[in-house]
Amino acid sequence: DIQMTQSPSSLSASVGDRxxxxxxxxxxxxxxxxxxxxxxxxxxxxxxxxxxxxxxxxPSRFSGSGSGTDFTFTISSxxxxxIATYYCQQYDNLPPTFGQGTRLEIK
Amino acid sequence: xxxxxxxxxxxxQPGRSLRLSCAASGFTFSSFGMHWVRQASGKGLEWVAVxxxxxxxxxxxxxxxGRFTISRDNSKNTVYLQMNSLRAEDTAVYYCAKDSRxxxxxxxxxxxxGQGTLVTVSS
Numbered sequence: 001d002i003q004m005t006q007s008p009s010s011l012s013a014s015v016g017d018r019x020x021x022x023x024x025x026x027x028x029x030x031x032x033x034x035x036x037x038x039x040x041x042x043x044x045x046x047x048x049x050x051x052x053x054x055x056x057x058x059p060s061r062f063s064g065s066g067s068g069t070d071f072t073f074t075i076s077s078x079x080x081x082x083i084a085t086y087y088c089q090q091y092d093n094l095p096p097t098f099g100q101g102t103r104l105e106i107k
Numbered sequence: 108x109x110x111x112x113x114x115x116x117x118x119x120q121p122g123r124s125l126r127l128s129c130a131a132s133g134f135t136f137s138s139f140g141m142h143w144v145r146q147a148s149g150k151g152l153e154w155v156a157v158x159x160x161x162x163x164x165x166x167x168x169x170x171x172x173g174r175f176t177i178s179r180d181n182s183k184n185t186v187y188l189q190m191n192s193l194r195a196e197d198t199a200v201y202y203c204a205k206d207s208r209x210x211x212x213x214x215x216x217x218x219x220x221g222q223g224t225l226v227t228v229s230s
Binding site for chain 1: 151223
């Protein structure tokens with residue numbers, strides 16, 4: 001199975017800050033990476049697919065980049081409603097595997 | 108709009124069985140694969156199984172292979188997860204998710220998720 005190493009595991013930032021989360025795959029996954037947002041007691045919501053494509057309706061302050069083994073997720077200006085846990089997931093190979101998550105808090 | 112509603116969760120003793128259902132609406136169900144993903148309390152996401160749009164291909168996580176069976180009824184717009192020989196470590200919220208790829212032999216990933224159903228395995 002492909003291992004996804006996500007960092008940091010938690011992050012505290014202020015409203016308006018630029019926030020970056022990284023995800024590293026244990027082998028080449030080309031562009032096949034998702035980023036999900038999960039708020040407490042809610043289902044995950046897909047934000048970005050194919051590493052950099054914004055899902056319809058997702059605010060443009062969210063972005064993703066990378067290919068191969070190294071990927072980055074960025075919130076350009078943190079908003080209070082962005083408080084959540086974020087997960088990366090590869091879907092190049094079965095089984096699809098997730099990173100361990102990054103819990104984002106407001107400072 | 109896309110809607111996925113899971114049901115069938117509950118408390119079950121170790122070794123017993125449970126069947127989860129996921130009723131879909133708002134999209135052409137028979138054109139998309141469907142996933143089950145679970146999340147233990149306070150933990151991360153674990154993919155469980157996927158079934159292709161026509162039911163011809165099924166894949167499972169090693170942790171459930173031989174115990175869980177995924178199936179679908181396209182006439183009822185419903186996907187199922189039959190869980191046998193349940194263990195305490197199967198305790199989790201189980202989500203169904205619509206696959207992102209249309210009429211795909213190889214599954215993609217979940218682009219829309221239901222709200223989940225809680226399964227608790229305990230004596």
